Amino acid sequence: NAGVTQTPKFRVLKTGQSMTLLCAQDMNHEYMYWYRQDPGMGLRLIHYSVGEGTTAKGEVPDGYNVSRLKKQNFLLGLESAAPSQTSVYFCASSYDRRNTGELFFGEGSRLTVL
């Protein structure tokens, strides 16, 4: 049971390049989330999904897009990367249909935009 798996773990981009982070969970969770973690800022929610085919904006959605075509996968896209998007990105999922807030996290993806 792998839990929540993020790929890639590390990536360096140039300004303007695009990329996609993949999150996969094997726990049959309904809810999935993308957070970014920056020093002194904690974790901030980018986008989330409450089920296959649905997505919603979080606190800091600008510059990112997401898709949830399959229940087990949640993709985070950067169409035109900017240095401000240098961060550690965490994917999380939740199994509770009442969405109590108990999340299972991936190991993070460190993105550097030059």
Next chain:
Amino acid sequence: AQSVSQHNHHVILSEAASLELGCNYSYGGTVNLFWYVQYPGQHLQLLLKYFSGDPLVKGIKGFEAEFIKSKFSFNLRKPSVQWSDTAEYFCAVKKAGTALIFGKGTTLSVSS
């Protein structure tokens, strides 16, 4: 705007000292409360949670937290810290119909 505030950015303690990390939130109504921990180089893990019932909840590794509704607080405590408790601690709050919101985190450094 709804927010979660952690009062201490960085706490430095010696082993065996007692720990209390503050957390306040600005939500009204019923909330679910969490403390997550992130050990160096690792992902976040759930430390403890409060949904309802006894406001004093116990988590893993000897941690506990007390929910005080009148103060909108959910402070984390441990009577005697260990070097292995060195980590970043995040308070998080969830209200029905909204996503989980995290505080900015408190870095705990424990010297042996």
